[in-house]
Amino acid sequence: MVLEQPPVIINLSPTITELEEEHDLFQVAVEQFLIAADVLGLDNDMRKILSHCQREVIVNFPVEMDDGSVEVFTGYRVQHNSGPGPTKGGIRYHQSVTLSEVKALAMWMTWKCAVVGLPYGGAKGGVQVNPKLLSQAELQNLTRRYTTEIQPFIGPNQDIPAPDVNTNPQIMAWLMDTYSMNVGYSVPGVTTGKPIVLGGSEGRNEATGRGCVFAIENAARIQGLDLAKSSTVVQGFGNPGSVAARLMAELGSAVVAVSDSRGGIYNPNGLDLDAVSAHKARTGTVVG
Amino acid sequence: MVLEQPPVIINLSPTITELEEEHDLFQVAVEQFLIAADVLGLDNDMRKILSHCQREVIVNFPVEMDDGSVEVFTGYRVQHNSGPGPTKGGIRYHQSVTLSEVKALAMWMTWKCAVVGLPYGGAKGGVQVNPKLLSQAELQNLTRRYTTEIQPFIGPNQDIPAPDVNTNPQIMAWLMDTYSMNVGYSVPGVTTGKPIVLGGSEGRNEATGRGCVFAIENAARIQGLDLAKSSTVVQGFGNPGSVAARLMAELGSAVVAVSDSRGGIYNPNGLDLDAVSAHKARTGTVVG
Amino acid sequence: MVLEQPPVIINLSPTITELEEEHDLFQVAVEQFLIAADVLGLDNDMRKILSHCQREVIVNFPVEMDDGSVEVFTGYRVQHNSGPGPTKGGIRYHQSVTLSEVKALAMWMTWKCAVVGLPYGGAKGGVQVNPKLLSQAELQNLTRRYTTEIQPFIGPNQDIPAPDVNTNPQIMAWLMDTYSMNVGYSVPGVTTGKPIVLGGSEGRNEATGRGCVFAIENAARIQGLDLAKSSTVVQGFGNPGSVAARLMAELGSAVVAVSDSRGGIYNPNGLDLDAVSAHKARTGTVVG
Amino acid sequence: MVLEQPPVIINLSPTITELEEEHDLFQVAVEQFLIAADVLGLDNDMRKILSHCQREVIVNFPVEMDDGSVEVFTGYRVQHNSGPGPTKGGIRYHQSVTLSEVKALAMWMTWKCAVVGLPYGGAKGGVQVNPKLLSQAELQNLTRRYTTEIQPFIGPNQDIPAPDVNTNPQIMAWLMDTYSMNVGYSVPGVTTGKPIVLGGSEGRNEATGRGCVFAIENAARIQGLDLAKSSTVVQGFGNPGSVAARLMAELGSAVVAVSDSRGGIYNPNGLDLDAVSAHKARTGTVVG
Amino acid sequence: MVLEQPPVIINLSPTITELEEEHDLFQVAVEQFLIAADVLGLDNDMRKILSHCQREVIVNFPVEMDDGSVEVFTGYRVQHNSGPGPTKGGIRYHQSVTLSEVKALAMWMTWKCAVVGLPYGGAKGGVQVNPKLLSQAELQNLTRRYTTEIQPFIGPNQDIPAPDVNTNPQIMAWLMDTYSMNVGYSVPGVTTGKPIVLGGSEGRNEATGRGCVFAIENAARIQGLDLAKSSTVVQGFGNPGSVAARLMAELGSAVVAVSDSRGGIYNPNGLDLDAVSAHKARTGTVVG
Amino acid sequence: MVLEQPPVIINLSPTITELEEEHDLFQVAVEQFLIAADVLGLDNDMRKILSHCQREVIVNFPVEMDDGSVEVFTGYRVQHNSGPGPTKGGIRYHQSVTLSEVKALAMWMTWKCAVVGLPYGGAKGGVQVNPKLLSQAELQNLTRRYTTEIQPFIGPNQDIPAPDVNTNPQIMAWLMDTYSMNVGYSVPGVTTGKPIVLGGSEGRNEATGRGCVFAIENAARIQGLDLAKSSTVVQGFGNPGSVAARLMAELGSAVVAVSDSRGGIYNPNGLDLDAVSAHKARTGTVVG
Structure with missing residues (x-):
């Protein structure tokens, strides 16, 4: 199968801790803020206050x-x-x-x-x-x-x-x-x-995964992508990841790969998400 | 003049910051506590609680x-x-x-x-x-x-x-x-x-310096020293240091040297503390 | 007049006190709860908590x-x-x-x-x-x-x-x-x-009587009764009773009898409720 | 120019202080209340309470x-x-x-x-x-x-x-x-x-002026006046006054005169309110 | 009887209201304070704060x-x-x-x-x-x-x-x-x-009258008066006045006159205070 | 041994529950209060308030x-x-x-x-x-x-x-x-x-037993008894009972019998209270 467009990659794995080994996370957040502050033209006093x-x-x-x-x-x-x-x-x-x-x-x-x-x-x-x-x-x-x-x-x-x-x-x-x-x-x-x-x-249980898909839909609309022709890869098949996968499938996207902390699975024709969820509920992982 | 006994050294300078450059101060405090806990025979639960x-x-x-x-x-x-x-x-x-x-x-x-x-x-x-x-x-x-x-x-x-x-x-x-x-x-x-x-x-103004001299008096009593025959050196001639110096003088000890962050002065026959205090009030230091 | 169906009997008289002479009311309430708890399959802990x-x-x-x-x-x-x-x-x-x-x-x-x-x-x-x-x-x-x-x-x-x-x-x-x-x-x-x-x-003044009639309407619907062909008897013609009587009459039911603590009145063709209310307002009872 | 009807006069100048030089303002308010209390037939106790x-x-x-x-x-x-x-x-x-x-x-x-x-x-x-x-x-x-x-x-x-x-x-x-x-x-x-x-x-910024015009519209309706044929005079061209003037103009009324604490201006054909506001923003007054 | 010294006059009548008819009492208090502030050399900020x-x-x-x-x-x-x-x-x-x-x-x-x-x-x-x-x-x-x-x-x-x-x-x-x-x-x-x-x-009941006599004793001591040889006049024979009269008598002073809002009585040889108090308790006044 | 006077009986056993089987305890307390109220001549309102x-x-x-x-x-x-x-x-x-x-x-x-x-x-x-x-x-x-x-x-x-x-x-x-x-x-x-x-x-640990002995001392004084010649019986050898026994012994009274919920012991010449306490601490009872 030849993909016409690269897959939508949904990354929900908690990789913060790896990042953090190398960087102070709050310092990262302040640097992000200062970039945005430049774009917004925030004055110096406001920058000092909001960066604490x-x-x-x-x-x-x-x-x-x-x-x-x-x-x-x-x-x-x-x-x-x-x-x-x-x-x-x-x-x-x-x-x-x-x-x-x-x-x-x-x-x-x-x-x-x-x-x-x-x-x-x-x-x-x-x-x-x-x-x-x-x-x-x-x-x-x-x-x-x-x-x-x-x-x-x-x-x-x-x-x-x-x-x-x-x-x-x-x-x-x-x-x-x-x-x-x-x-x-x-x-x-x-x-x-x-x-x-x-x-x-x-609806709160599904809210994080649903919000993720709302963002994807808007990004697709702006970039002119047709999600019904897309494929989806989900890294981190926990609560938000599995909800997002299901909702992407409902939008017509083929969910071709999902992973969790133990490994991942791949099917170029799209995974059977109900079967994957049932497997994970039984074994604790999508693998195997 | 030959000193019969080494001078009482009162160190009240805030040297914490130098120490801290090399050590985490709270870690030092916990280690001190654990030594005391061994002496007291504190149980493990109490050690955990009190070391936080x-x-x-x-x-x-x-x-x-x-x-x-x-x-x-x-x-x-x-x-x-x-x-x-x-x-x-x-x-x-x-x-x-x-x-x-x-x-x-x-x-x-x-x-x-x-x-x-x-x-x-x-x-x-x-x-x-x-x-x-x-x-x-x-x-x-x-x-x-x-x-x-x-x-x-x-x-x-x-x-x-x-x-x-x-x-x-x-x-x-x-x-x-x-x-x-x-x-x-x-x-x-x-x-x-x-x-x-x-x-x-x-009396609160003098309390820290006075408490310091109370400790000296008790230590002298235990060690059998006669403070009236002692000499005193004060490092850090701020509020507690100047009070301690005055009280040591009242106990008969010759205050032979005092210092502050800018330097120190020395008179083997004992300093005129009123003059030193007046000088410091005028110039901000005991030096000069 | 031959009734095709037994009258709707609305009992709003405060007979709790009579009941209570013989039974401890809270004990009655707990027993009711335990019957419902059996139906619901409530666990033992929840039964203990909710029965206090x-x-x-x-x-x-x-x-x-x-x-x-x-x-x-x-x-x-x-x-x-x-x-x-x-x-x-x-x-x-x-x-x-x-x-x-x-x-x-x-x-x-x-x-x-x-x-x-x-x-x-x-x-x-x-x-x-x-x-x-x-x-x-x-x-x-x-x-x-x-x-x-x-x-x-x-x-x-x-x-x-x-x-x-x-x-x-x-x-x-x-x-x-x-x-x-x-x-x-x-x-x-x-x-x-x-x-x-x-x-x-x-609407709060009428709420209790109206709620009573809502219940009657639902019961009639479930049992297939036509309230427009029904007659109504109200025991306890106080605030909720008189409101319920009026609303039943609006639904087409003939209110044939009402009572209060002093006695009752009966008219097989239906009472004139405005007249009854006016009488009660004047004399304090529906009787006479 | 002959006015067919007297102009709508909107008076928003803070003339309270002048009034007050001669009268105790709270006494005025109580007297107003007592007139209304007569109209409402309020009992004596309620009058005493509400007049404090x-x-x-x-x-x-x-x-x-x-x-x-x-x-x-x-x-x-x-x-x-x-x-x-x-x-x-x-x-x-x-x-x-x-x-x-x-x-x-x-x-x-x-x-x-x-x-x-x-x-x-x-x-x-x-x-x-x-x-x-x-x-x-x-x-x-x-x-x-x-x-x-x-x-x-x-x-x-x-x-x-x-x-x-x-x-x-x-x-x-x-x-x-x-x-x-x-x-x-x-x-x-x-x-x-x-x-x-x-x-x-x-909308709060405009609320006072808008409320003023709501009152004018209702008064006009009751009195049978056609505001589209009216002219308007605004005394006190501050926040509510300038908003009211603009809204009256939107209703078709010619705003012929406005004033503030320094003086007033008059144009029988209607003022250019944008120009007036710009002038006031620049000079602090409508005059000149 | 020739008085060797003028009588001690104790004035405890609530004459504030008469004073006030002519003066604003708080204004009087502020003026008193400003006189004291001059004596104390209070700075301007403190005067402003304390005079409100x-x-x-x-x-x-x-x-x-x-x-x-x-x-x-x-x-x-x-x-x-x-x-x-x-x-x-x-x-x-x-x-x-x-x-x-x-x-x-x-x-x-x-x-x-x-x-x-x-x-x-x-x-x-x-x-x-x-x-x-x-x-x-x-x-x-x-x-x-x-x-x-x-x-x-x-x-x-x-x-x-x-x-x-x-x-x-x-x-x-x-x-x-x-x-x-x-x-x-x-x-x-x-x-x-x-x-x-x-x-x-x-002791609170007698406190005001007793405090008054404490002040008199101190004043007498400073002025070199012998209270045992003095006579006393009390204006305002209420709670503090009657207590003060009794205490002055105990100090040896002859209480020659007392008054209340209805009038006064005078006996140059000293009044029988028990009798006066009993009369007042019975009739509500010292007069008669 | 012939007792010259009946022994002091200290009853500290919690016999309330037995009493209560037959009487409502609060009713007992109210009745006691009303007897005291008669002695004190309390008015009716105060009786009503204090009996709730x-x-x-x-x-x-x-x-x-x-x-x-x-x-x-x-x-x-x-x-x-x-x-x-x-x-x-x-x-x-x-x-x-x-x-x-x-x-x-x-x-x-x-x-x-x-x-x-x-x-x-x-x-x-x-x-x-x-x-x-x-x-x-x-x-x-x-x-x-x-x-x-x-x-x-x-x-x-x-x-x-x-x-x-x-x-x-x-x-x-x-x-x-x-x-x-x-x-x-x-x-x-x-x-x-x-x-x-x-x-x-x-001292709080001993307070109840000590208070009990204070009462005994006062009663003895009023009745002219010499506690040093008395004997003592303690019913209920818990915290207050054992403290009271010890204090009575210190006053010279012979503690001849003590009991607890399991039984009692008796020695006409006086018990060795230290031994009794040690036995109770070991076995949970004074018996045996």
């Missing part, structure tokens, strides 16, 4: 492990700029989370909200932990204690977390429950991405 | 300069351990302040309160600025904005600042006034080291 | 009577489950109000909100008093003091009262005014069922 | 001038009636602001909100200052300090300022920023009339 | 009278200067209370606290009412509503009322109870001068 | 057990009267805790504080649980969740818990830590009876 994060909170907190021992974890919550309104941004659990990474992500949240006109500033949080090494009980203990520690800095009018890498609706439910217990009544507005039964938004 | 700071807050805030431009400064407030009660610790203004230094100083405040049985945990704050380059108006603007930024984390029942390197009763008065204005009524308890007319403690 | 009320507050408070003496009244506010959001439920004034009754009603409010998908948990309140024995001044004093006592537990984001048996928009206005005075500014969201001029909802 | 302002706050606060000296300014914030909901009203900066004037304006805000059915009570604020004598830095200092002083009495659920005479979106931005800094997170709802980029409403 | 009251709150609030009608009363609470700590000052009920009077009294409270070194700023409050025309029930209603209205501005750490002209421990008990009810728990520190059983201070 | 508890809070809360299942526990916190100041009273964990018992204990705390003149009102709390069936982890989970549920009602200025039956310094430490975590800083004043290292009072 307003508030960076680091909390070190003990968690009881299942074996009765105590581990101390380091958590972050950074608010880049509260000018436009409450700040907003996810919380990630990853062994390589650093303050610099969280600061960069908080800054990017400000830009993301600004380009679509949402009245939010950017924020981000994280805990330095490999959640795959924790039991559910430990994960719950960690989430509840981290929530209590950052409680003075978050809230529906102040700073609103969301799920991110390795966090999910269950973790947001624990966060919301902890916050609500501590103030003495239910506060659903303290987080987004909570389970729908607790007031979460419908 | 509970809460570290970094704020980046704009200040309007006298020429109308804006500078963004980085301030810190670290609370090491709130177990014993409200946390307590000074705020320093210095161009080489780092998070690691503030964390180390906060930890040391916990130990200092604990060894004398005060029901306080340790804290410390700082702003990365060379205050000697600022006008009084700029210094006031910086102090008021920094206070506003850390306001949610301090208070009479929570965390109580104090003067430290390059901060003084005037700066504590601005801090207290800003905090009080923001809550709508006067809160003298939000800081110590404020001017006596605003409720500051008598 | 989260928070039950009892307040005993003095009220000055018109003759200058003091009476102490017992009031309740129970919040069954705040999981779905703020809790919501009426306040009743009745001499036979008990904690058990208020708990049962709070639990039922959770189910009522849940079946129609409202993001509220259930709550209920009450004061043990026969309001018909109080003057308006005493009723106002009692309402204002009861409101002050439960003020820490209610609020627009926390728990929102409403009128119930023997309470009305005037009492909600006193409640809202007391709450607002105490916090220092107007808080219309602290209660529903207030007078329209203070921000109450239009 | 609930809360009148006077603050005297120091501001540092550019030359280092301190001036003490007097500011007001009056809340007439919080019954309908949060109170709402502008803040004016004028050398002749008095408590009586601010009280009258607060009362009028209650009536203005009531006649259009907005769930707000009336409020008003002001500072006794001639803002034209202040530098931008002094104006900012004054605004930030005044905001801090009235902070306990305002807020999105309590009392919401807006621009008024000599205040503008920039001043509201300082107010919002001061309030937000003091509480520690962004509170856009604390004021209306802020810059659109901070969450201000589109 | 920081915060002046006026509240107009409805009270239900015994006959069911509503009266609207005007209350004041003025805080002159919160620099030294919480503000402190009495609340008076008098038909001639004005804002100017309350401001003057608040300023004087600052000076009174300062001269004896108490860490309080000055405040004062008042309600424009002739309490002698109110029943106890009306007085209680008025006090409770006034307390609620000024509640946001008072509190143990903020501003602490006390009894003054026509207010007493009972009124302070109502104030404390209202404040406590509104926050939901007991706050004894919100007022001084409450009944001893509620935590009031012993 | 101001606020009774019941919380039902889930706790995760070690096996992963959930149990729902019922906790109480009752505040009898906050008139004298903050309320104060212990928290007990017992399977037979009822609302009536907690109400009675809260009322008795008011009387206990009043008779010794402490400025506290009475309160009491409890959880219906047999703590001996819980692991330490479960006990901690239960304590932390109960604390969170009653958090809105307690605090240093509001209501201050303490240890009681089956609760101890460790449990108070968990309570204080939970409260402190939730507000974000250390609040040692939220409870008494915490470990001394966290700010607990020295």
Whole structure:
């Protein structure tokens, strides 16, 4: 098969950590900002203000492990700029989370909200932990204690977390429950991405992958590409990647290759995505 | 003159920054703690908890300069351990302040309160600025904005600042006034080291130097030295150094040498401290 | 006249108190819940949690009577489950109000909100008093003091009262005014069922009766009954009963009998409801 | 030229101060209210309550001038009636602001909100200052300090300022920023009339002038006048006056005369409003 | 009898209102301050700040009278200067209370606290009412509503009322109870001068009269007068006047004349104060 | 051995539950109060108020057990009267805790504080649980969740818990830590009876037993008994019982019998209390 046009490559793998080994991520984010600032002709004062994060909170907190021992974890919550309104941004659990990474992500949240006109500033949080090494009980203990520690800095009018890498609706439910217990009544507005039964938004699960495809559609329109004649390659077949793959297929694009952290698969005539998803649900990977 | 015993050397110069160029100061503090923990036989969980700071807050805030431009400064407030009660610790203004230094100083405040049985945990704050380059108006603007930024984390029942390197009763008065204005009524308890007319403690000005001499007296008693026959050398003739020198002289010790950042002076028969202080007040240094 | 089908019987008389003489009302509510839990297949943990009320507050408070003496009244506010959001439920004034009754009603409010998908948990309140024995001044004093006592537990984001048996928009206005005075500014969201001029909802007066008829219409549709050919009997011709009667008549049903606590009237050809209402407004009963 | 009908005269000049020299403005407002109360048949208790302002706050606060000296300014914030909901009203900066004037304006805000059915009570604020004598830095200092002083009495659920005479979106931005800094997170709802980029409403700039023309259109309709055949005279060619003039011209009315505090201009065939505005922008007046 | 020295004249009658008819009382207070400022050599900025009251709150609030009608009363609470700590000052009920009077009294409270070194700023409050025309029930209603209205501005750490002209421990008990009810728990520190059983201070009842005699003793000592040989005249035989008279008698001074608002009595050999007090308790005056 | 006088019998066994099987404990407490009220001649209004508890809070809360299942526990916190100041009273964990018992204990705390003149009102709390069936982890989970549920009602200025039956310094430490975590800083004043290292009072451990002996000494003095010639019997050799026994022995009384829930021991010549305590520490009982 001869491709008339190069495939649409959707890269959703979390390669930040590799990058970061060589570069300070926040420094990268500031440099990006300064390029944009030149384009926008921002004055010097505004550049100084926007190239810093307003508030960076680091909390070190003990968690009881299942074996009765105590581990101390380091958590972050950074608010880049509260000018436009409450700040907003996810919380990630990853062994390589650093303050610099969280600061960069908080800054990017400000830009993301600004380009679509949402009245939010950017924020981000994280805990330095490999959640795959924790039991559910430990994960719950960690989430509840981290929530209590950052409680003075978050809230529906102040700073609103969301799920991110390795966090999910269950973790947001624990966060919301902890916050609500501590103030003495239910506060659903303290987080987004909570389970729908607790007031979460419908469609949020697919939102990241769908937004990715919205961007592809607009890019294709501007460049005059016909997606129905395109092929698609997805690097990172997790939640957003698999949603994006399915939506590209619905637009008529042949999804010819997908990969995850264990490897990739390729079929020049297009993969059977239902079969791939079923395989991944069963084995944990698209490979094999 | 032949000295019968080596002089008492009082070193009060802020040599932390030189040290820090080679070592991470918080790492030094943790190592010191672990040595003490071995002596105390502390269990592993307690070591993990106490070798971290509970809460570290970094704020980046704009200040309007006298020429109308804006500078963004980085301030810190670290609370090491709130177990014993409200946390307590000074705020320093210095161009080489780092998070690691503030964390180390906060930890040391916990130990200092604990060894004398005060029901306080340790804290410390700082702003990365060379205050000697600022006008009084700029210094006031910086102090008021920094206070506003850390306001949610301090208070009479929570965390109580104090003067430290390059901060003084005037700066504590601005801090207290800003905090009080923001809550709508006067809160003298939000800081110590404020001017006596605003409720500051008598004797606080001399407290650091006097505490230093208390330690010397106890050490001399234990080692069987007679301070009345001793001589004294003071490195760092600032507020605590000049007070310590005067008190050593009152105990009968000959203060034979004093120095500051510009150099030192020596008189084997003992210096005339009133004359030295007057000279320093006039010229800014003990030299010349 | 031969009825082709048995009449629609609308029973709105407050017979709870009779029932309660023999049964503990909350026990009844829990048993109902457990039947539903079996149908839903709820797990054991969830059954335990939902068969209790989260928070039950009892307040005993003095009220000055018109003759200058003091009476102490017992009031309740129970919040069954705040999981779905703020809790919501009426306040009743009745001499036979008990904690058990208020708990049962709070639990039922959770189910009522849940079946129609409202993001509220259930709550209920009450004061043990026969309001018909109080003057308006005493009723106002009692309402204002009861409101002050439960003020820490209610609020627009926390728990929102409403009128119930023997309470009305005037009492909600006193409640809202007391709450607002105490916090220092107007808080219309602290209660529903207030007078329209203070921000109450239009249509609320008819809402209970109308909801009753909505249920009848749906039941008739499912059972294939033609309401236009039906007759209606209303037991309890108070606010909801008279509204339901009027709406049934608008649907073409002949309202052949209505009753209140003093007795009932019957006309096989249908009653003139305007005349009945006018009679009741004048004499206090439908009888005679 | 013979006018078929007298011109529409739009008077937007701030002649309150002249009036006030002879009359106490709040007394005037109460007398107006009592006339309306007679028409409405209000009872005596309601007249007593509504003819007073609930809360009148006077603050005297120091501001540092550019030359280092301190001036003490007097500011007001009056809340007439919080019954309908949060109170709402502008803040004016004028050398002749008095408590009586601010009280009258607060009362009028209650009536203005009531006649259009907005769930707000009336409020008003002001500072006794001639803002034209202040530098931008002094104006900012004054605004930030005044905001801090009235902070306990305002807020999105309590009392919401807006621009008024000599205040503008920039001043509201300082107010919002001061309030937000003091509480520690962004509170856009604390004021209306802020810059659109901070969450201000589109169309607000033209709202006062447009509302004026809405009133004229309704009056003309009722009186059977044809505005397309009318001529218009505008006294006070500031923001609302120039907007009203432009909108009247769009309705076909010939704007034959406009004036400001320095004088007026007249052209029986209608003025070129773009030219007039350009002239005023350049010279500060319509004259010359 | 020939007096060797003129009598000590103790004037405690509330003649402020007469004075005020001719002078604005706050203007008088400012002029006094400026004389003292000259003596102290205060700089210009400090004069400007101290010659104003920081915060002046006026509240107009409805009270239900015994006959069911509503009266609207005007209350004041003025805080002159919160620099030294919480503000402190009495609340008076008098038909001639004005804002100017309350401001003057608040300023004087600052000076009174300062001269004896108490860490309080000055405040004062008042309600424009002739309490002698109110029943106890009306007085209680008025006090409770006034307390609620000024509640946001008072509190143990903020501003602490006390009894003054026509207010007493009972009124302070109502104030404390209202404040406590509104926050939901007991706050004894919100007022001084409450009944001893509620935590009031012993000796407070006699404090004003005793302080007066302390001043006389010091004046006599400085002037070399022997009080045991003096005679005393007391104008205003209310609480402080009768206490002062008794204490002067205990010091050996002959109290030869006392007066109240109805007239005076004179006995050159000294009055029998027990008899005078008993007469006044029975008849309401010293006359007759 | 012939006793010259009957032995002092100290009964500290928790026999409340047996009593309660037959009587409603709060009813007993009210009856006691009414007897005292007759002696004191209390008026009717005061009797009505004091024979009720101001606020009774019941919380039902889930706790995760070690096996992963959930149990729902019922906790109480009752505040009898906050008139004298903050309320104060212990928290007990017992399977037979009822609302009536907690109400009675809260009322008795008011009387206990009043008779010794402490400025506290009475309160009491409890959880219906047999703590001996819980692991330490479960006990901690239960304590932390109960604390969170009653958090809105307690605090240093509001209501201050303490240890009681089956609760101890460790449990108070968990309570204080939970409260402190939730507000974000250390609040040692939220409870008494915490470990001394966290700010607990020295001597508190012995306080109950010592108070018991103070009462005995006073009774003996009034009755003319010589305790040095007495013998003592202690029923309930727990914390207060063993302390009381030791103190009675120090006063010269022969402690001839002690018992606990498993039985008793008797030695007419006096027991060796150190040996008894050591036996109990080893075996859990005085018997055997």
